[in-house]
Amino acid sequence: xxxxxxxxxxxxxxxxxxxxxxxxxxxxxxxxxxxxxxxxxxxxxxxxxxxxxxxxxxxxxxxxxxxxxxxxxxxxxxxxxxxxxxxxxxxxxxxxxxxxxxxxxxxxxxxxxxxxxxxxxxxxxxxxxxxxxxxxxxxxxxxxxxxxxxxxxxxxxxxxxxxxxxxxxxxxxxxxxxxxxxxxxxxxxxxxxxxxxxxxxxxxxxxxxxxxxxxxxxxxxxxxxxxxxxxxxxxxxxxxxxxxxxxxxxxxxxxxxxxxxxxxxxxxxxxxxxxxxxxxxxxxxxxxxxxxxxxxxxxxxxxxxxxxxxxxxxxxxxxxxxxxxxxxxxxxxxxxxxxxxxxxxxxxxxxxxxxxxxxxxxxxxxxxxxxxxxxxxxxxxxxxxxxxxxxxxxxxxxxxxxxxxxxxxxxxxxxxxxxxxxxxxxxxxxxxxxxxxxxxxxxxxxxxxxxxxxxxxxxxxxxxxxxxxxxxxxxxxxxxxxxxxxxxxxxxxxxxxxxxxxxxxxxxxxxxxxxxxxxxxxxxxxxxxxxxxxxxxxxxxxxxxxxxxxxxxxxxxxxxxxxxxxxxxxxxxxxxxxxxxxxxxxxxxxxxxxxxxxxxxxxxxxxxxxxxxxxxxxxxxxxxxxxxxxxxxxxxxxxxxxxxxxxxxxxxxxxxxxxxxxxxxxxxxxxxxxxxxxxxxxxxxxxxxxxxxxxxxxxxxxxxxxxxxxxxxxxxxxxxxxxxxxxxxxxxxxxxxxxxxxxxxxxxxxxxxxxxxxxxxxxxxxxxxxxxxxxxxxxxxxxxxxxxxxxxxxxxxxxxxxxx
Numbered sequence: 001x002x003x004x005x006x007x008x009x010x011x012x013x014x015x016x017x018x019x020x021x022x023x024x025x026x027x028x029x030x031x032x033x034x035x036x037x038x039x040x041x042x043x044x045x046x047x048x049x050x051x052x053x054x055x056x057x058x059x060x061x062x063x064x065x066x067x068x069x070x071x072x073x074x075x076x077x078x079x080x081x082x083x084x085x086x087x088x089x090x091x092x093x094x095x096x097x098x099x100x101x102x103x104x105x106x107x108x109x110x111x112x113x114x115x116x117x118x119x120x121x122x123x124x125x126x127x128x129x130x131x132x133x134x135x136x137x138x139x140x141x142x143x144x145x146x147x148x149x150x151x152x153x154x155x156x157x158x159x160x161x162x163x164x165x166x167x168x169x170x171x172x173x174x175x176x177x178x179x180x181x182x183x184x185x186x187x188x189x190x191x192x193x194x195x196x197x198x199x200x201x202x203x204x205x206x207x208x209x210x211x212x213x214x215x216x217x218x219x220x221x222x223x224x225x226x227x228x229x230x231x232x233x234x235x236x237x238x239x240x241x242x243x244x245x246x247x248x249x250x251x252x253x254x255x256x257x258x259x260x261x262x263x264x265x266x267x268x269x270x271x272x273x274x275x276x277x278x279x280x281x282x283x284x285x286x287x288x289x290x291x292x293x294x295x296x297x298x299x300x301x302x303x304x305x306x307x308x309x310x311x312x313x314x315x316x317x318x319x320x321x322x323x324x325x326x327x328x329x330x331x332x333x334x335x336x337x338x339x340x341x342x343x344x345x346x347x348x349x350x351x352x353x354x355x356x357x358x359x360x361x362x363x364x365x366x367x368x369x370x371x372x373x374x375x376x377x378x379x380x381x382x383x384x385x386x387x388x389x390x391x392x393x394x395x396x397x398x399x400x401x402x403x404x405x406x407x408x409x410x411x412x413x414x415x416x417x418x419x420x421x422x423x424x425x426x427x428x429x430x431x432x433x434x435x436x437x438x439x440x441x442x443x444x445x446x447x448x449x450x451x452x453x454x455x456x457x458x459x460x461x462x463x464x465x466x467x468x469x470x471x472x473x474x475x476x477x478x479x480x481x482x483x484x485x486x487x488x489x490x491x492x493x494x495x496x497x498x499x500x501x502x503x504x505x506x507x508x509x510x511x512x513x514x515x516x517x518x519x520x521x522x523x524x525x526x527x528x529x530x531x532x533x534x535x536x537x538x539x540x541x542x543x544x545x546x547x548x549x550x551x552x553x554x555x556x557x558x559x560x561x562x563x564x565x566x567x568x569x570x571x572x573x574x575x576x577x578x579x580x581x582x583x584x585x586x587x588x589x590x591x592x593x594x595x596x597x598x599x600x601x602x603x604x605x606x607x608x609x610x611x612x613x614x615x616x617x618x619x620x621x622x623x624x625x626x627x628x629x630x631x632x633x634x635x636x637x638x639x640x641x642x643x644x645x646x647x648x649x650x651x652x653x654x655x656x657x658x659x660x661x662x663x664x665x666x667x668x669x670x671x672x673x674x675x676x677x678x679x680x681x682x683x684x685x686x687x688x689x690x691x692x693x694x695x696x697x698x699x700x701x702x703x704x705x706x707x708x709x710x711x712x713x714x715x716x717x718x719x720x721x722x723x724x725x726x727x728x729x730x731x732x733x734x735x736x737x738x739x740x741x742x743x744x745x746x747x748x749x750x751x752x753x754x755x756x757x758x759x760x761x762x763x764x765x766x767x768x769x770x771x772x773x774x775x776x777x778x779x780x781x782x783x784x785x786x787x788x789x790x791x792x793x794x795x796x797x798x799x800x801x802x803x804x
Contacts, residue, residue, distance in 0.1 A: 059180045062393040063115045071114030076394060083230070083389045084382075090394075091381050096364060099377050102384070103352075103359040105323075106133070118388075120320070121355055124169050124186040124224065124234070125204055125465040126150055126587070128176060134183035137468045140408040141181045144172045145416040145470055145588070148424050149463035150189065150216075151563050152584025154206035155606040155655070156426035157721045158744040159219045165423060166223020168416050170234045173224075175406035177234075178398060184391045186224065187237040187287055187320070187355075188465070191217040191273035194564075194610050195245045195639055196623050198532040202245075203463050203563020203585060207609025208640040208652065210269050211739045211764065214276030221281035232284055232390045233403055238277035239287035240322055241298060241309065243270045246291070249531040249623040255332045258292040261626045263772025264733065266293075269628050275313055284317035284387050288351065290325050297329035300342070305350030318383040321346070323355035330358075340365045344372040352380040412470035417589065424586040424593030426719065426744075429606040430579070430656040432571075437555045437578030439600025439658060440514055442483045449512035450476045451505045451548055452519045453491040453541070454561040460522040463563060463585035472588050475518045475559065478595030486512055490548070494522050496539030502547060509552040516598065517545055520561035531623065535567040535615045542570060549576040559583060559594060565612035567649055582608070600658065605719035605744075607655035611641050611648055629733070642735035653723050653739075659714030659749065663722065663786050666754060667707040672761065673797035674702070674776060690729070691767075691775035692796055699762035704792060706757045708785060712747040719746045722785060724757055728767055729779035737784065740764035759783075765794065 064077035071077065076090035091099070093113060101108035109117040122134035128144040130137055137143060147153065147165050156162075176182035191213050194202040206216035217238055226233035243259040243266070246252065261270065277283045286309050288299040298304055299321045309315050329335040330342035343362040346354070354360070366372040388394060392401045399405070430438070440448070454460055458472040476487055490505035492498065509515040519541050526532050536542065549556040557579045558571050571577045581604070586593055596602040620637050630638030630645070638644040641652035675698040710720055724741040728734045741757045741764065759765065766776045776794060783790045 059178055059398050060116075061396050061398060062118065062388075063113075064394050064396045065114055066396050068114050072396070074113070077396065079395050083386055086389060086394065087382050087385050090385060091378050094381075096367065096374060096377075099374075099381060100363040101360050102381055103354055103363060103377070104357055105320075105353065105355045118393075119183055120185045120353060121323070122173070122183040122186050123188055123465050124173055125188045125190065126153065126165070126463070127169055127467055127469075128173050128182060129465050129467040131465050132187065134185070135176065135467070136181055139181070140179055141176050141411060143468040143470045144176070144411055145169075145420050146462045146466055147420050148427050148587035148590070149203050149563060149585035150206055151194070151203045151609060152427035152586055153423055154212060154216060154427075154609040155429050155584060156423065156744065157212070157607055157609075157723070157742045158426055159215050160744075161423060161426060162216055163219040163223040164419065166220040168419055170224045170226065171406060172411045172416070173234050174403040175408065175410045178404060178406055179408065184232075184393065185235045185237070185285070185387070187239060187285070188224075189217060189220050189236070189238060190240065191238050191277055192240055192245050193269055193273070195626075195628070196621065197535055197565045197610070197613055198249065198618070198623060199245050199564070200247050200526040200530040200532065201464075201528050202610070203526060204465060206273075208611060209609065209642075209739050210272035212609060212742070213273035214280075217273045217277035217283075218281035221277055221283045225282070225284060228402070230390055231392065231402075232387070235284035235317070235387050235391060236281075237285035237287050237320065238274055238281070238283050240289035241274050241286050242266070242289065242304065243293050243626060244289035244291050244298075246623050247529045247531050252624055253529070254290045255328050257290075257624070258295055259626050261293055262770070264768050264770050265626065265628045267772040267774060268768035271308070274309075278309065278313040278315050282316065284390070285320055286315060286317070287320050287322055288325065290322050290328055292329075292333065292335075297325070297333060297335050299325045299351055300329055300335060300345040300349050302349040310350055317387055318352040319350055320353040321351055321355050324358070325356070326351070326354050326358040327356055340369055341371060347372060347376050347380055352383040417470055420587050421589035421592055424583075424589050425596055425602045427584055427586065427606050428593060428597050428604050429582045429608055429654070430597075430604040431582055431650055431654065432577075432580040433656050434575065434578045436658070438557065438598065440557075440598050442599060445483060445514040445554065447484045447486060447512045448479055449486045449488065449505075449508040449515040449552070450479050450518065451488050451490045451508060451515060452517045452544075452559075453489060453494045453496060454520050454522070455487065455489065455516075455518040457522070457561075460561065461586055461590040462588060464523055464527055469588035473591040475516070475591040475594050478591030478593070479516060479598065481592070482595055482599045490517075490544045491539070491541060494520065494525060494538055494541070496541045496544065499540055499543070502544055505544065505548055506551045509548045509556070512552070512554060514554040515548060515552040515556045516559060517548060517556065518559045518561060518594075519545060520566065521563065522561075526563055532564060534618065535565060535613060537566060537568065545571060545577070546574070549574065552576070555579075557581065557598065561585065565610055565649070567613070567615045569614060569649055572649065600716070603658040603716050603718035604655070605657055605721060607653045607721050607723065608650055609652070611644065611652045612650040614647055614649055617646065642738050645736060655721070657714075657718050657720070659712055659716040659718040661718075661720045661747070662711045662713055663788055664709045664711070665706065665785065665788060665790050666709045667705075668783070668790050669704055669792060671793045671795060672704060673795050674761065674778070675797060690779065691769070691777045694762045694766050694774045694776060697762055697776060699760075702761045704759040704761060704765075706759065706783065706790070708755045708757060709752055710745055710747055710755055711752040712749055715749050717746070717748045719744060722755060722757065724759070725784040726759075726765055727782040727784065728765070729777045729781065731767070731777065733770055734767040734777065738764075740783075761794070
């Protein structure tokens with residue numbers, strides 16, 4: 001109610017023009033008495049109107065309706081019983097025909113037991129989305145808060161922000177569920193590694209680093225699912241397991257691709273975020289992918305599903321296929337001879353739910369043929385129904401649920417939309433700032449030419465897997481809030497196949513005090529099932545940028561909107577282009593965030609979550625080559641900052657600020673003893689005495705504490721991202737360096753803050769050998785924080801001590 005009141009007051013003041021650009025209230029005392037009285041009357045009326053809004057069409061219970069005398073007292077409806085008892089009772093009442101119809105995303109109703117149909121497929125990658133059939137917009141829910149695309153949010157390196165976004169998204173998701181417009185099972189986030197810069201879906205991921213992706217997975221999932229023990233606010237899903245990062249490249253598509261991956265790369269790269277998602281995020285679901293891994297479809301591989309996800313990681317939830325994956329490995333990959341074998345292989349491998357109709361059609365016949373047991377189906381249903389019960393779907397009246405009071409008033413709130421703006425600001429990366437040119441000044445730059453195919457876009461800013469935004473602020477609108485603008489598109493679209501509009505853009509640049517070019521990509525260039533052909537700006541965009549910058553009367557700023565990296569070497573080297581910003585796909589408030597950074601209301605603090613390679617890099621790395629490590633014999637340069645040592649346009653972790661920060665290590669150990677598990681002190685714990693198997697070390701509380709003093713020596717308040725890398729002792733299978741910790745801190749100008757960083761030795765200072773075994777290298781590990789270095793020597797010992 002409080003947020004509703006604030007919303008109405010602020011909205012009305014804005015409507016009446018009582019707020020100025022600086023968000024300062026123009027007091028009623030400055031108006032005549034009649035105007036005051038009229039305004040107060042409108043405020044009071046709108047407040048009463050807002051308070052009277054209903055919370056959406058009341059959702060009738062999914063199951064165990066207290067109004068249904070025939071079913072309300074069934075054993076599975078008794079909330080006082082343990083969930084596993086209720087699940088067993090429910091499954092025991094189903095016929096085989098009823099069971100198989102519950103194995104698919106559009107699960108059928110079971111009217112005789114009071115169970116309604118349910119659509120499992122909803123999406124919430126960076127806001128509630130209507131991509132899946134489980135969610136729709138309209139009526140009391142015309143839209144939902146659309147946060148920046150994940151790659152942009154990842155650039156903030158702010159784990160608490162990621163969790164807070166998840167919390168807000170789940171508030172809106174629950175509200176829409178209560179209003180009958182959405183489900184409770186959201187197949188998000190995408191935590192695949194952004195292995196290749198051409199991947200069309202890299203925008204959906206947290207980037208190329210497995211540690212960052214793992215932390216993102218855990219924190220976003222916690223935000224979505226809540227922290228109420230075994231009870232779920234909504235059920236999240238980490239996807240797509242595993243080694244999935246090719247959609248459609250050079251005649252090879254995801255439906256036919258066999259990813260040949262070493263045990264080493266699986267363990268130290270591809271599985272890392274999924275493991276964190278399950279073990280630390282406690283995610284309720286994992287989705288298997290379309291592709292094969294080493295000749296076996298992921299959705300039919302018991303080593304991946306039953307042994308790893310459910311066995312080693314102990315998933316408390318369900319495993320779902322990517323949509324039609326089971327049909328794909330039968331129809332397209334021809335992995336089995338019959339559809340019944342495909343259904344049997346998938347369920348026996350550990351698949352619990354099929355996005356698609358395949359299991360509903362073929363599972364019963366597989367049982368009749370004797371290649372699948374009904375007990376296997378029962379096991380799959382136990383996993384899905386348990387999640388539904390944890391969501392409260394079998395608890396009767398939805399309004400009795402702890403989140404049953406959420407409704408339309410809790411969607412697109414001012415606080416939620418402000419968080420979308422904050423996220424967009426934090427994700428913007430300042431790549432270049434010669435002079436420094438930025439920030440601009442409304443006093444000196446009274447007219448700004450705003451040029452480019454992305455200069456006045458809306459949908460482009462929210463990327464893919466998005467919903468309907470609450471509203472938009474385009475770059476043109478954002479800049480227009482600070483100064484007068486001259487707008488010219490320059491290119492009809494990002495394809496920019498013609499120079500027909502160049503003339504107007506060049507003339508605008510000649511007239512203006514500064515020029516902002518908003519260029520880049522959109523979903524016509526990079527998207528699901530659309531991998532990129534190259535890394536350069538599309539079409540004639542580069543030509544437009546160069547001609548405009550030559551003609552510009554004032555300074556020129558290049559703003560890049562994209563999910564993947566772009567080779568803008570020409571702009572990096574061009575002195576006429578003073579500054580370059582990468583803004584990703586910045587969400588509904590993207591234009592406001594861009595303007596706030598351009599004009600200094602916010603100091604940029606984002607860092608690149610992926611390497612920006614030169615175009616020439618692509619000639620040496622076919623997308624189909626999955627290897628992370630370089631191979632000199634094949635002239636293969638390796639992938640990501642961890643294994644690639646060649647030239648870059650901008651490196652992973654690059655990002656500038658309007659202020660200057662100085663890092664100093666105040667305290668850190670120089671020697672750390674690695675305690676071993678009793679009888680593992682022998683030679684079989686190591687490779688030539690140089691590396692201890694993680695399973696042989698006492699890992700629980702084995703960590704290194706590093707205290708870093710961060711001083712803001714500049715004149716602007718700002719946020720600083722501490723990225724801590726480690727270079728392990730030499731070894732041809734170890735990374736050059738790897739991120740072991742990161743921390744976001746806000747530091748006012750000319751002040752200092754001490755930051756404590758904890759580095760878990762077994763998780764972050766270990767490396768993986770060629771057999772896929774994780775080991776802790778003994779010897780000197782070099783920690784890198786910016787330009788400073790600190791060496792820590794790890795030594796095997798029977799008793800662990802840390803020495804300063």
